[in-house]
Amino acid sequence: MFYAMRVLIGQEKNVAALLAQSIKHEDTGISAILAPESMQGYIFVESDKMLxxxxxxLRVPxxxxxxxxxxEFDELKSFLNPEPAMVNIIKG
Amino acid sequence: MAERACQRCKYISYDKKCPICDSETSSDWSGLIVVTDPDNSKLAEELNITMPGRYALKVNK
Ligand SMILES: [Zn+2]
Incomplete structure:
Protein backbone atom coordinates (compact mmCIF):
# COMPACT_ATOMS: atom_id res chain seq x y z
CA MET A 1 0.00 0.00 0.00
CA PHE A 2 1.08 3.58 -0.65
CA TYR A 3 0.26 6.53 1.54
CA ALA A 4 0.76 10.29 1.25
CA MET A 5 2.00 12.35 4.18
CA ARG A 6 1.96 16.09 4.63
CA VAL A 7 5.31 17.62 5.57
CA LEU A 8 6.66 21.14 6.00
CA ILE A 9 7.33 22.62 2.54
CA GLY A 10 11.02 22.53 1.73
CA GLN A 11 11.67 19.69 4.19
CA GLU A 12 10.47 16.80 2.01
CA LYS A 13 13.90 15.16 1.57
CA ASN A 14 14.94 15.77 5.18
CA VAL A 15 11.74 14.26 6.55
CA ALA A 16 12.09 11.23 4.25
CA ALA A 17 15.65 10.61 5.48
CA LEU A 18 14.72 11.19 9.15
CA LEU A 19 11.72 8.90 8.89
CA ALA A 20 13.86 6.16 7.33
CA GLN A 21 16.28 6.43 10.26
CA SER A 22 13.48 6.46 12.79
CA ILE A 23 11.79 3.29 11.50
CA LYS A 24 15.01 1.34 11.00
CA HIS A 25 14.58 -1.05 13.91
CA GLU A 26 10.82 -0.73 14.22
CA ASP A 27 8.09 -2.96 12.89
CA THR A 28 6.14 -0.41 10.85
CA GLY A 29 5.94 -2.34 7.57
CA ILE A 30 7.50 0.59 5.70
CA SER A 31 9.76 -0.47 2.83
CA ALA A 32 10.36 2.80 0.94
CA ILE A 33 9.84 6.56 1.26
CA LEU A 34 9.49 8.76 -1.81
CA ALA A 35 10.07 12.53 -2.01
CA PRO A 36 9.44 13.63 -5.62
CA GLU A 37 10.80 17.07 -6.52
CA SER A 38 7.47 18.18 -8.00
CA MET A 39 5.34 17.41 -4.92
CA GLN A 40 5.84 20.29 -2.52
CA GLY A 41 4.66 19.56 1.00
CA TYR A 42 4.16 15.83 0.50
CA ILE A 43 6.06 12.58 0.71
CA PHE A 44 4.84 9.07 -0.09
CA VAL A 45 5.37 5.95 1.97
CA GLU A 46 5.18 2.33 0.85
CA SER A 47 4.10 -0.05 3.58
CA ASP A 48 2.54 -3.50 3.83
CA LYS A 49 0.75 -2.43 7.00
CA MET A 50 -1.83 0.20 7.82
CA LEU A 51 0.14 3.15 9.14
CA LEU A 58 6.48 7.94 12.95
CA ARG A 59 6.93 11.04 15.07
CA VAL A 60 9.67 12.98 13.32
CA PRO A 61 10.17 16.74 13.09
CA GLU A 72 -2.42 3.98 -6.41
CA PHE A 73 0.96 2.65 -7.52
CA ASP A 74 0.28 3.98 -11.03
CA GLU A 75 -0.07 7.50 -9.64
CA LEU A 76 3.45 7.26 -8.21
CA LYS A 77 4.99 5.73 -11.31
CA SER A 78 5.07 9.08 -13.09
CA PHE A 79 7.40 10.42 -10.38
CA LEU A 80 9.88 7.57 -10.75
CA ASN A 81 10.99 8.17 -14.32
CA PRO A 82 11.00 11.92 -14.97
CA GLU A 83 12.68 11.41 -18.36
CA PRO A 84 11.77 7.94 -19.67
CA ALA A 85 11.77 9.02 -23.34
CA MET A 86 15.37 10.25 -23.12
CA VAL A 87 16.57 7.09 -21.41
CA ASN A 88 15.02 4.97 -24.13
CA ILE A 89 16.69 7.00 -26.85
CA ILE A 90 20.11 6.76 -25.20
CA LYS A 91 19.83 3.03 -24.62
CA GLY A 92 18.69 2.56 -28.24
CA MET B 1 29.75 19.71 1.05
CA ALA B 2 26.97 18.93 -1.39
CA GLU B 3 25.62 15.45 -1.75
CA ARG B 4 26.11 13.74 -5.08
CA ALA B 5 24.19 11.05 -6.94
CA CYS B 6 25.55 8.26 -9.12
CA GLN B 7 24.93 8.81 -12.83
CA ARG B 8 24.34 5.08 -13.28
CA CYS B 9 22.56 3.66 -10.19
CA LYS B 10 21.51 7.04 -8.64
CA TYR B 11 22.82 6.09 -5.16
CA ILE B 12 23.47 9.22 -3.08
CA SER B 13 26.86 9.79 -1.45
CA TYR B 14 29.49 12.48 -0.99
CA ASP B 15 31.93 10.65 -3.26
CA LYS B 16 33.08 11.48 -6.79
CA LYS B 17 32.83 7.79 -7.63
CA CYS B 18 29.81 5.76 -6.56
CA PRO B 19 30.60 3.50 -3.56
CA ILE B 20 28.22 0.88 -4.99
CA CYS B 21 28.97 0.69 -8.73
CA ASP B 22 32.09 2.87 -9.10
CA SER B 23 30.49 5.10 -11.76
CA GLU B 24 30.85 8.89 -11.90
CA THR B 25 28.60 10.88 -9.57
CA SER B 26 26.97 14.28 -10.16
CA SER B 27 25.99 17.14 -7.84
CA ASP B 28 23.04 17.93 -10.13
CA TRP B 29 20.22 15.64 -9.06
CA SER B 30 16.61 15.87 -7.88
CA GLY B 31 13.93 13.82 -6.19
CA LEU B 32 14.65 11.26 -3.50
CA ILE B 33 13.68 7.72 -2.62
CA VAL B 34 14.84 6.10 0.60
CA VAL B 35 14.60 2.33 0.33
CA THR B 36 14.60 0.58 3.69
CA ASP B 37 13.43 -2.88 2.63
CA PRO B 38 14.11 -3.50 -1.10
CA ASP B 39 12.79 -7.09 -0.96
CA ASN B 40 9.31 -5.86 -0.01
CA SER B 41 9.12 -2.67 -2.07
CA LYS B 42 7.30 -2.30 -5.39
CA LEU B 43 8.92 1.11 -5.81
CA ALA B 44 12.40 -0.42 -5.42
CA GLU B 45 11.49 -3.18 -7.84
CA GLU B 46 10.28 -0.64 -10.41
CA LEU B 47 13.57 1.27 -10.06
CA ASN B 48 15.73 -1.89 -10.01
CA ILE B 49 17.03 -1.00 -6.54
CA THR B 50 18.28 -4.04 -4.62
CA MET B 51 20.28 -2.41 -1.83
CA PRO B 52 18.84 -0.28 0.99
CA GLY B 53 19.84 3.37 0.86
CA ARG B 54 19.06 6.81 -0.49
CA TYR B 55 18.70 7.28 -4.24
CA ALA B 56 17.98 10.25 -6.52
CA LEU B 57 15.04 10.03 -8.93
CA LYS B 58 16.79 12.10 -11.59
CA VAL B 59 20.51 12.69 -12.15
CA ASN B 60 21.93 15.20 -14.64
CA LYS B 61 25.54 15.04 -15.82
ZN1 LIG C 1 26.30 3.84 -8.65
Missing part, protein backbone atom coordinates in the same frame (compact mmCIF):
# COMPACT_ATOMS: atom_id res chain seq x y z
CA UNK A 52 -0.65 4.22 12.68
CA UNK A 53 0.55 7.78 13.20
CA UNK A 54 0.55 7.17 16.97
CA UNK A 55 3.54 4.85 16.46
CA UNK A 56 6.47 6.63 18.16
CA UNK A 57 8.77 5.89 15.19
CA UNK A 62 8.27 18.52 10.29
CA UNK A 63 6.13 15.48 9.51
CA UNK A 64 2.61 16.86 9.78
CA UNK A 65 -0.02 14.21 9.10
CA UNK A 66 -1.16 11.21 7.12
CA UNK A 67 -3.44 11.85 4.16
CA UNK A 68 -6.55 9.70 4.49
CA UNK A 69 -6.85 6.85 2.00
CA UNK A 70 -4.20 5.11 -0.01
CA UNK A 71 -2.49 6.11 -3.25
Missing amino acids: DMRHPA NLRSLVEGDV
Whole structure:
Protein backbone atom coordinates (compact mmCIF):
# COMPACT_ATOMS: atom_id res chain seq x y z
CA MET A 1 0.00 0.00 0.00
CA PHE A 2 1.08 3.58 -0.65
CA TYR A 3 0.26 6.53 1.54
CA ALA A 4 0.76 10.29 1.25
CA MET A 5 2.00 12.35 4.18
CA ARG A 6 1.96 16.09 4.63
CA VAL A 7 5.31 17.62 5.57
CA LEU A 8 6.66 21.14 6.00
CA ILE A 9 7.33 22.62 2.54
CA GLY A 10 11.02 22.53 1.73
CA GLN A 11 11.67 19.69 4.19
CA GLU A 12 10.47 16.80 2.01
CA LYS A 13 13.90 15.16 1.57
CA ASN A 14 14.94 15.77 5.18
CA VAL A 15 11.74 14.26 6.55
CA ALA A 16 12.09 11.23 4.25
CA ALA A 17 15.65 10.61 5.48
CA LEU A 18 14.72 11.19 9.15
CA LEU A 19 11.72 8.90 8.89
CA ALA A 20 13.86 6.16 7.33
CA GLN A 21 16.28 6.43 10.26
CA SER A 22 13.48 6.46 12.79
CA ILE A 23 11.79 3.29 11.50
CA LYS A 24 15.01 1.34 11.00
CA HIS A 25 14.58 -1.05 13.91
CA GLU A 26 10.82 -0.73 14.22
CA ASP A 27 8.09 -2.96 12.89
CA THR A 28 6.14 -0.41 10.85
CA GLY A 29 5.94 -2.34 7.57
CA ILE A 30 7.50 0.59 5.70
CA SER A 31 9.76 -0.47 2.83
CA ALA A 32 10.36 2.80 0.94
CA ILE A 33 9.84 6.56 1.26
CA LEU A 34 9.49 8.76 -1.81
CA ALA A 35 10.07 12.53 -2.01
CA PRO A 36 9.44 13.63 -5.62
CA GLU A 37 10.80 17.07 -6.52
CA SER A 38 7.47 18.18 -8.00
CA MET A 39 5.34 17.41 -4.92
CA GLN A 40 5.84 20.29 -2.52
CA GLY A 41 4.66 19.56 1.00
CA TYR A 42 4.16 15.83 0.50
CA ILE A 43 6.06 12.58 0.71
CA PHE A 44 4.84 9.07 -0.09
CA VAL A 45 5.37 5.95 1.97
CA GLU A 46 5.18 2.33 0.85
CA SER A 47 4.10 -0.05 3.58
CA ASP A 48 2.54 -3.50 3.83
CA LYS A 49 0.75 -2.43 7.00
CA MET A 50 -1.83 0.20 7.82
CA LEU A 51 0.14 3.15 9.14
CA ASP A 52 -0.65 4.22 12.68
CA MET A 53 0.55 7.78 13.20
CA ARG A 54 0.55 7.17 16.97
CA HIS A 55 3.54 4.85 16.46
CA PRO A 56 6.47 6.63 18.16
CA ALA A 57 8.77 5.89 15.19
CA LEU A 58 6.48 7.94 12.95
CA ARG A 59 6.93 11.04 15.07
CA VAL A 60 9.67 12.98 13.32
CA PRO A 61 10.17 16.74 13.09
CA ASN A 62 8.27 18.52 10.29
CA LEU A 63 6.13 15.48 9.51
CA ARG A 64 2.61 16.86 9.78
CA SER A 65 -0.02 14.21 9.10
CA LEU A 66 -1.16 11.21 7.12
CA VAL A 67 -3.44 11.85 4.16
CA GLU A 68 -6.55 9.70 4.49
CA GLY A 69 -6.85 6.85 2.00
CA ASP A 70 -4.20 5.11 -0.01
CA VAL A 71 -2.49 6.11 -3.25
CA GLU A 72 -2.42 3.98 -6.41
CA PHE A 73 0.96 2.65 -7.52
CA ASP A 74 0.28 3.98 -11.03
CA GLU A 75 -0.07 7.50 -9.64
CA LEU A 76 3.45 7.26 -8.21
CA LYS A 77 4.99 5.73 -11.31
CA SER A 78 5.07 9.08 -13.09
CA PHE A 79 7.40 10.42 -10.38
CA LEU A 80 9.88 7.57 -10.75
CA ASN A 81 10.99 8.17 -14.32
CA PRO A 82 11.00 11.92 -14.97
CA GLU A 83 12.68 11.41 -18.36
CA PRO A 84 11.77 7.94 -19.67
CA ALA A 85 11.77 9.02 -23.34
CA MET A 86 15.37 10.25 -23.12
CA VAL A 87 16.57 7.09 -21.41
CA ASN A 88 15.02 4.97 -24.13
CA ILE A 89 16.69 7.00 -26.85
CA ILE A 90 20.11 6.76 -25.20
CA LYS A 91 19.83 3.03 -24.62
CA GLY A 92 18.69 2.56 -28.24
CA MET B 1 29.75 19.71 1.05
CA ALA B 2 26.97 18.93 -1.39
CA GLU B 3 25.62 15.45 -1.75
CA ARG B 4 26.11 13.74 -5.08
CA ALA B 5 24.19 11.05 -6.94
CA CYS B 6 25.55 8.26 -9.12
CA GLN B 7 24.93 8.81 -12.83
CA ARG B 8 24.34 5.08 -13.28
CA CYS B 9 22.56 3.66 -10.19
CA LYS B 10 21.51 7.04 -8.64
CA TYR B 11 22.82 6.09 -5.16
CA ILE B 12 23.47 9.22 -3.08
CA SER B 13 26.86 9.79 -1.45
CA TYR B 14 29.49 12.48 -0.99
CA ASP B 15 31.93 10.65 -3.26
CA LYS B 16 33.08 11.48 -6.79
CA LYS B 17 32.83 7.79 -7.63
CA CYS B 18 29.81 5.76 -6.56
CA PRO B 19 30.60 3.50 -3.56
CA ILE B 20 28.22 0.88 -4.99
CA CYS B 21 28.97 0.69 -8.73
CA ASP B 22 32.09 2.87 -9.10
CA SER B 23 30.49 5.10 -11.76
CA GLU B 24 30.85 8.89 -11.90
CA THR B 25 28.60 10.88 -9.57
CA SER B 26 26.97 14.28 -10.16
CA SER B 27 25.99 17.14 -7.84
CA ASP B 28 23.04 17.93 -10.13
CA TRP B 29 20.22 15.64 -9.06
CA SER B 30 16.61 15.87 -7.88
CA GLY B 31 13.93 13.82 -6.19
CA LEU B 32 14.65 11.26 -3.50
CA ILE B 33 13.68 7.72 -2.62
CA VAL B 34 14.84 6.10 0.60
CA VAL B 35 14.60 2.33 0.33
CA THR B 36 14.60 0.58 3.69
CA ASP B 37 13.43 -2.88 2.63
CA PRO B 38 14.11 -3.50 -1.10
CA ASP B 39 12.79 -7.09 -0.96
CA ASN B 40 9.31 -5.86 -0.01
CA SER B 41 9.12 -2.67 -2.07
CA LYS B 42 7.30 -2.30 -5.39
CA LEU B 43 8.92 1.11 -5.81
CA ALA B 44 12.40 -0.42 -5.42
CA GLU B 45 11.49 -3.18 -7.84
CA GLU B 46 10.28 -0.64 -10.41
CA LEU B 47 13.57 1.27 -10.06
CA ASN B 48 15.73 -1.89 -10.01
CA ILE B 49 17.03 -1.00 -6.54
CA THR B 50 18.28 -4.04 -4.62
CA MET B 51 20.28 -2.41 -1.83
CA PRO B 52 18.84 -0.28 0.99
CA GLY B 53 19.84 3.37 0.86
CA ARG B 54 19.06 6.81 -0.49
CA TYR B 55 18.70 7.28 -4.24
CA ALA B 56 17.98 10.25 -6.52
CA LEU B 57 15.04 10.03 -8.93
CA LYS B 58 16.79 12.10 -11.59
CA VAL B 59 20.51 12.69 -12.15
CA ASN B 60 21.93 15.20 -14.64
CA LYS B 61 25.54 15.04 -15.82
ZN1 LIG C 1 26.30 3.84 -8.65
